[in-house]
Amino acid sequence: MFRFDPYAPAVDADPFPFYRTLRDDHPCFWSEEANMWVLSRYEDIVTALNDWETYSSAKGNLMDEMPNRAGNTLGTTDPPRHDRLRGIVQFAFTRKAVEGLVEPVRASANAALDAVRGERSFDFVADFSSKVTVDVLFGLFNLPREKERMVRDKAVLMVQSDPRSRQKGPEHLAAFQWMGDYARQMVELRKREPGDDLITALIQAEVNGEKLADREVQMTVTTLIMAGIESLSGFLTMFALNLADHADARRRLAANPALIPDAIEESLRFNTSAQRFRRCLQKDVDLHGQTMREGDFVCLAYGAGNRDERRFPNPDFYDIDRKPRGHLGFGGGVHACLGTAFARLASRVAFEEFLKRVPEFERVQEHLPWMPSTTFRSPTRLDLAVA
Amino acid sequence: MAKVTFIEHSGETLAVNIPTGWTVMQGAVQNGVEGIEAECGGSCACATCHCYVEEEFLDRLAPPSETEEEMLGCTAAERLPNSRLSCQIRVSDDLDGLVVRLPEVQS
Numbered sequence: 001m002f003r004f005d006p007y008a009p010a011v012d013a014d015p016f017p018f019y020r021t022l023r024d025d026h027p028c029f030w031s032e033e034a035n036m037w038v039l040s041r042y043e044d045i046v047t048a049l050n051d052w053e054t055y056s057s058a059k060g061n062l063m064d065e066m067p068n069r070a071g072n073t074l075g076t077t078d079p080p081r082h083d084r085l086r087g088i089v090q091f092a093f094t095r096k097a098v099e100g101l102v103e104p105v106r107a108s109a110n111a112a113l114d115a116v117r118g119e120r121s122f123d124f125v126a127d128f129s130s131k132v133t134v135d136v137l138f139g140l141f142n143l144p145r146e147k148e149r150m151v152r153d154k155a156v157l158m159v160q161s162d163p164r165s166r167q168k169g170p171e172h173l174a175a176f177q178w179m180g181d182y183a184r185q186m187v188e189l190r191k192r193e194p195g196d197d198l199i200t201a202l203i204q205a206e207v208n209g210e211k212l213a214d215r216e217v218q219m220t221v222t223t224l225i226m227a228g229i230e231s232l233s234g235f236l237t238m239f240a241l242n243l244a245d246h247a248d249a250r251r252r253l254a255a256n257p258a259l260i261p262d263a264i265e266e267s268l269r270f271n272t273s274a275q276r277f278r279r280c281l282q283k284d285v286d287l288h289g290q291t292m293r294e295g296d297f298v299c300l301a302y303g304a305g306n307r308d309e310r311r312f313p314n315p316d317f318y319d320i321d322r323k324p325r326g327h328l329g330f331g332g333g334v335h336a337c338l339g340t341a342f343a344r345l346a347s348r349v350a351f352e353e354f355l356k357r358v359p360e361f362e363r364v365q366e367h368l369p370w371m372p373s374t375t376f377r378s379p380t381r382l383d384l385a386v387a
Numbered sequence: 388m389a390k391v392t393f394i395e396h397s398g399e400t401l402a403v404n405i406p407t408g409w410t411v412m413q414g415a416v417q418n419g420v421e422g423i424e425a426e427c428g429g430s431c432a433c434a435t436c437h438c439y440v441e442e443e444f445l446d447r448l449a450p451p452s453e454t455e456e457e458m459l460g461c462t463a464a465e466r467l468p469n470s471r472l473s474c475q476i477r478v479s480d481d482l483d484g485l486v487v488r489l490p491e492v493q494s
């Protein structure tokens with residue numbers, strides 16, 4: 001009997017065959033291990049994303065949600081309150097605001113590359129993607145640098161789950177707790193000493209007389225640290241993996257960096273680091289012969305929808321000429337990733353620099369160590385051999 | 388379901404059937420309509436899904452939210468009285484026959 005267990009190492013390593021069976025044979029599937037329904041077809045996911053009244057985010061959006069998070073972040077709040085809060089936070093993430101990050105990202109990327117100059121091989125995660133994302137995030141928030149290592153380690157732990165107990169383990173919850181405390185301290189610091197940074201902007205932001213409550217600033221900062229450090233680093237790593245494994249694409253990008261944005265979009269489609277999120281049903285829904293009940297959780301498997309040939313022909317082919325508009329790599333609808341412009345820009349600039357210095361590379365490990373996470377997917381280590 | 392016609396800046400026309408509950412932007416992006424970018428994925432954050440709604444349909448649409456109003460001030464092409472962000476137009480049966488014109492630029 002078919003099973004879909006998002007805690008299983010096999011799913012971390014390669015969810016795509018499971019997704020195919022889900023889409024083709026069980027498009028509305030009850031996963032006992034996840035204790036929720038799973039939607040895998042592109043069209044059904046888009047419908048759910050649009051219908052926030054039915055598919056609510058207010059009970060949490062992470063597959064394994066963390067205590068006290070629901071209702072305190074944008075992604076775990078429904079409209080209309082969500083729209084007011086997002087309006088407040090959003091201005092900081094518009095393309096114009098984000099363009100100020102081009103030079104910091106370029107500098108971080110080059111500093112990381114300087115450190116591995118001359119090495120025959122290095123770990124893309126430890127030596128590049130996590131360094132760059134931590135560096136840029138710390139700059140954005142003007143966080144004290146002594147804590148860089150710790151913050152990174154906690155961000156990576158927060159997003160993981162224990163595959164054997166099928167829930168967040170004590171170390172994951174402790175990491176989340178630590179991050180929340182850290183965010184609170186940073187917020188308090190910026191209230192006392194405001195600056196030109198994003199935390200100050202979040203504290204001070206006001207739309208129609210409404211500002212974010214302290215708890216909302218704290219949870220937003222926590223989420224931004226998680227997203228900016230772990231989710232973006234994960235995506236940079238997946239992009240590097242795609243380029244390591246597809247030499248033709250890599251060589252075309254190295255020869256013509258103007259193609260990098262299109263390759264980024266295709267990687268977002270092909271293997272976004274943000275694979276699966278959840279919603280909570282506010283009423284019964286009949287779909288594909290199943291009745292999902294009010295109160296049930298539903299997994300929206302973006303990674304599956306992105307490989308749905310009903311939407312993207314020849315979906316398992318990595319094609320940098322595809323221009324996959326409407327892909328689910330950033331989700332979609334009212335909760336579409338706030339960091340979209342930032343992620344696109346950071347990825348483009350980071351890889352412009354990377355490919356200038358390391359145009360030829362291949363992976364060393366045949367099997368990668370995949371992060372155990374029900375929501376995110378990326379390897380914890382990616383060793384690259386430099387030509 | 389509603390049939391929505393997109394008139395590109397070039398004059399090229401494309402009629403698309405969009406499922407109820409989807410946005411006009413999503414219908415455009417899925418069906419290869421060139422003149423819509425939708426950088427932010429439909430979260431009313433980028434003003435690159437700007438369209439001009441044919442006059443007769445304007446009243447049938449729910450008025451713009453405050454956020455959409457603000458974002459309409461950020462369009463790359465001229466804002467006109469019939470400007471709307473297509474990611475904020477939700478399709479229903481009574482929008483059947485909707486016609487929108489697309490601007491020359493989105494960003």
